[in-house]
Amino acid sequence: MSVGIKLLIDSDLDKVALLARAVRALCSDVLDEDSSHAVEISLVEAINNVIKHGYEGKPGRNVGVVVSLRPDHVEIEVIDQAEPMEASLLSNASGDRFEFDITDLDALPEGGMGLALIQMNMDEVEYHAGQGENRLRMVKRHAQRTPSS
Amino acid sequence: MRLIDEQRNGILVLRIDEKRVDASKAPAFKDEVAKRIEAGHSQVVLDMSGVEFVDSSGLGALVSCLKRIGPRGNLAIAGASGAVIRLFSLTRMDRVFSLHDTVDAAVEQMSS
Numbered sequence: 001m002s003v004g005i006k007l008l009i010d011s012d013l014d015k016v017a018l019l020a021r022a023v024r025a026l027c028s029d030v031l032d033e034d035s036s037h038a039v040e041i042s043l044v045e046a047i048n049n050v051i052k053h054g055y056e057g058k059p060g061r062n063v064g065v066v067v068s069l070r071p072d073h074v075e076i077e078v079i080d081q082a083e084p085m086e087a088s089l090l091s092n093a094s095g096d097r098f099e100f101d102i103t104d105l106d107a108l109p110e111g112g113m114g115l116a117l118i119q120m121n122m123d124e125v126e127y128h129a130g131q132g133e134n135r136l137r138m139v140k141r142h143a144q145r146t147p148s149s
Numbered sequence: 150m151r152l153i154d155e156q157r158n159g160i161l162v163l164r165i166d167e168k169r170v171d172a173s174k175a176p177a178f179k180d181e182v183a184k185r186i187e188a189g190h191s192q193v194v195l196d197m198s199g200v201e202f203v204d205s206s207g208l209g210a211l212v213s214c215l216k217r218i219g220p221r222g223n224l225a226i227a228g229a230s231g232a233v234i235r236l237f238s239l240t241r242m243d244r245v246f247s248l249h250d251t252v253d254a255a256v257e258q259m260s261s
Contacts, residue, residue, distance in 0.1 A: 013171075016172065041202075044171065045205055048206065098240045098241045108215070110210075110212045111205070111206075113208065113240065114204075114205045120239060
């Protein structure tokens with residue numbers, strides 16, 4: 001059995017927290033604290049990227065999120081109608097972003113961390129762009145627990 | 150962005166009175182802390198005990214504050230827990246920032 005829901009927000013950074021809290025609450029029945037945070041940070045980074053880069057910070061556009069609670073995983077899809085992201089940005093992102101010299105203050109990253117965090121936190125990440133719509137699909141696996149009704 | 154200022158032994162303790170430091174708040178947070186550093190505060194403790202979530206923009210703002218205060222100053226973080234500490238660990242920033250369980254511990258170490 002699976003449970004799914006679609007949520008929609010305006011492309012406004014002020015709205016992201018509301019959606020993130022809702023998704024975290026949805027996932028809380030099946031995910032532990034660490035995995036819940038993994039999903040929340042990945043979702044927030046994905047939406048921030050869409051708003052800041054895809055929609056260039058402009059409000060008035062849609063960001064959709066589909067959450068599906070499956071018996072052994074949580075699936076999140078972030079859907080937008082912005083200019084597609086260069087797919088290699090995502091496939092090349094990894095924890096290597098954080099292999100900086102901790103003694104070199106100037107070298108510490110202040111940005112460009114979002115996609116790496118998504119890759120580090122989710123078990124599967126796929127990006128599909130086409131027909132005016134982009135879909136970022138993210139999966140977090142978990143030990144089987146039954147969602148409460 | 151709500152910050153509450155307190156002075157302790159010449160150290161500025163800034164309590165972040167927000168549950169989230171994310172992309173919607175990071176620019177204002179960075180500006181507010183920068184103002185205080187420009188005003189001459191070089192010993193700063195950020196009290197994050199009330200913060201439940203930080204994203205990469207919030208983390209980037211913290212790094213920016215650390216760079217601005219520079220090697221001659223001190224920026225410590227107190228009271229971070231849960232999801233906030235997890236993000237610091239994931240990004241290895243727990244090895245960059247001086248992290249303390251409480252404001253008292255941070256102030257004590259900075260004063261010594």
